[in-house]
Amino acid sequence: MKNFKLRITLIFMIFIFIGGNFYLKDFELLGNNKSGSEVAQNMDESKALYDSLFIEGFNYLTFGNPTMAIKSFKNALEISETSDIYAGLGLAYLRKAKGVSDNNENNKNRFQMLRAAQNINSALKFLKKAVELNADDLDYKYNLAKAYLVRGDFGSLQSALELFKELKDKGSTYTDIDKEMERISKSLEQPGKLPESIRDYMEVGADNSKELYNMTKLLMSQNKIEEASYYYLLALENAADEKELDELFRDVKLLFTVQDNVQFQQMPHKGRYVKGFWRLRDPTPMTPENEHLIEHLRRVAHAEAVFESRSTDRLYDERGDIYIKYSEPEFRYQSAGDSETYPNESWVYPWQVSERGGQLFYDFANRSTGFKIVPDLRYTLIRGGLEYIEWVLLYRDRDWIYPEVYQRLWEAYKPDKVGDIFTLDTELDRIATMKEFNEKDAPPTVFLYDYGGEKMFNILYNYACFKGQGGKTKIEMYYLFPLDGLFFEPDRESKTMNTVVERAIIVRNIDLEYLHFDKSDMKVQIDLTNDLTGRISVGQANFQISPAEIGPVMNLEFKSENSNSVGLYYNDLQPKNFNGSDLMMSDIQFSVDIQPSSVKDQFTKNGLRIIPHVSEFAYKKALLFIYFEIYNLKQNKDGDVRYKVEYIISRKGVESIEEITKTDTLKIKLPESLGKGKNYIAVSEDRTKKEKNTFDYLSFNLSTLSAGRYFFTVRILDKESGASTVSKKNFTLRD
Secondary structure, X not given: OOOOEEEXXXXXXXXXXXXXXXXXXXXXXXXXXXXHHHHHHHOOHHHHHHHHHHHHHHHHHHOOOHHHHHHHHHHHHOOOOOHHHHHHHHHHHHHHHHHHHHHOOOOOOOHHHXXXXXXXXXXXXXXXXXXXXXXXXXXXHHHHHHHHHHHOOHHHHHHHHHHHHHHHHOXXXXXXXXXXXXXXXXXXXXXXXXXXXHHHHHOOOOOOHHHHHHHHHHHHHOOOHHHHHHHHHHHHHOOOOOOOOHHHHHHHHOOOOHHHHHHHHHOOOHHHHHHHHHHHOOOOOOOOOOHHHHHHHHHHHHHHHHOEOOOOOOOEOHHHHHHHHHOOOOEEEEEOOOOOEOOEEEEEEEEEEOOXXXXXXXXXXXXXXXXXXXXXXXXXXXXXXXXXXXXXXXXXXXXXXXXXXXXXXXXXHOOOOOOOHXXXXXXXXXXXXXXXXXXXXXXXXOOOOOOOOOEEOOOEEEEEEEEOOOOOEEEEEEEEEEOOOOOOEEEOOOOEEEEEEEEEEEEEOOOOOEEEEEEEEEEEEEEOOOOOOOOEEEEEEEEEEOOOOOOOEEEEEEEEOOOOEEEEEEEEOOOOOXXXXXXXXXXXXXXXXXXXXXXXXXXXXXXXXXXXXXXXXXXXXXXXXXXXXEEOOOEOOOOOXXXXXXXXXXXXXXXXXXXXXXXXXXXXXXXXXHOOOEOEEEEEEEEEEOOOOEEEEEEEOOOOEOOEEEXXXXXXXXXXXXXXXXXXXXXXXXX
């Protein structure tokens, strides 16, 4: 007898985009050309179950219950993978998405909109699969085009237009294609215009943190991660308290250390703390994008889409937690489960070696409430009391992903081995403990960024604060880098060797506002005959910021393409406040040379050319120059300022010559660790000048001091007002 296809015609309504469309679709159930009783008796059991679930799913969908339809279709999908099942899943998710937006017109900016966006993405995934399995079915392509319309972003509109054009070329009978193509064409003429669902969010204003966060999630669901990161930072700025915005902080807290958690709990403005957390982890602070944050949000979006949770209070299961922390595992074993085991997975990160030598690996089991981390594979069993070999086989199945654990256990306890099975529990407990230790040793997250260089560009740097203009503080940043690590190109004509170093300096506050940005190319040129060994290049950058700025951070990037090297550094800035009328001093600047100069460059100020001494180390054989500025000296009736300046170099950090000479007079024996010889230099000089804001500088021969750690103290005593002020700087003296 000939085979035949039993056809069931289902009529159902799918309201899509604006308005609703009816269409007929013939879905096919595979059977045999026999009577109903013969089919029931002879049809394969799995086929019968598949057909039953298939019909059940479309009955649910027809009568408006897409959630139950999805459950039926997914159960059918586990039996047989057909285009009709994928089409049914796509339509069910699309109906769920439309149901949310239809029923929540006044609440589009709430959590339901996120669920709607997720449902749209699921609809697209399953409808694409249906088209992939049966590219000749025009109904599948029509529904896929409609799903693209619902998502509504620029790329989706383009995809919908292409599908509608294909349907029209093939002579399809859908009556609304021309109207939809016209609508899409008008939208595509304004590529910068946000989709309607996103414009709704814009109306709530930039100070509503909850809605800004929902905006972030919607953009993430549309794979607009970089744009989402912008709204995420806005949401952080306006975040109220942790309890109200737990969703905003939940994902990032996965990356916190114990110390981060303590600081987070103590912060009154938790959004600002998280914003600062991401600022410090920006691998390229000289660009507007924070690649680490973008990658984090991408992982969160992936976790929500792929590791969906059955819980009502979170969007992803514990697999998502690990994915957000460490991204895709190097090796992943998946099992759908069977009559004896729950669905289970094992993940291994062999690149992540802990301090105790172990690798990060995780076992997961879905015991009806979603995937959760389990200590070992015994927890994947549905029934207890099975023979040990039945669950040792679980280790055999995944021995290839981590041989040191899974294969080792299988080899030790497989059936042909005569071993002490009573030690198996002990071995599994040991493995569980190893997991715990490895995770404790591992960093809270791993993010690898390609900086475009294989070698480290080494620099030394420090900074000093001076009084700026308009109430601001002038920051002088000094740096040096060795030349022998750079690649130079010879120029025979000029008898020089040349290279270019890219330098970027950026300063941002806790709100990620740019306080200073400087990016430039520095040409380094030396004589062709010079030996590079021990040679350095010294530079300086000057900028001004307000002392009232909260949490300013300076980021530096030095890069040499010729040498394939990159160096990134950051430093918390603490700008001194020189506003007011009290006697004040700048920081002490160390220098290798100070000379009068009429040439103006980054090293000159007050008629002096001051080459910075960048290192914390000074040497006995070289002079050490210092420079500092004094503010708000009191002028007498003749317009003069008179002050006394004391220079003290000592191991004890005393603040006056009187104090250090008293110590010496008492003949206190210094520890042997301080070395032999004289252990301080004290110089006192009187000054008379006209300017109430002035400067001073001096050079010191350190050859009489023993090697070690010293305090350099400068004390100013204003003879007119009697006020005094002190500034200190540390250094280490070497032979």
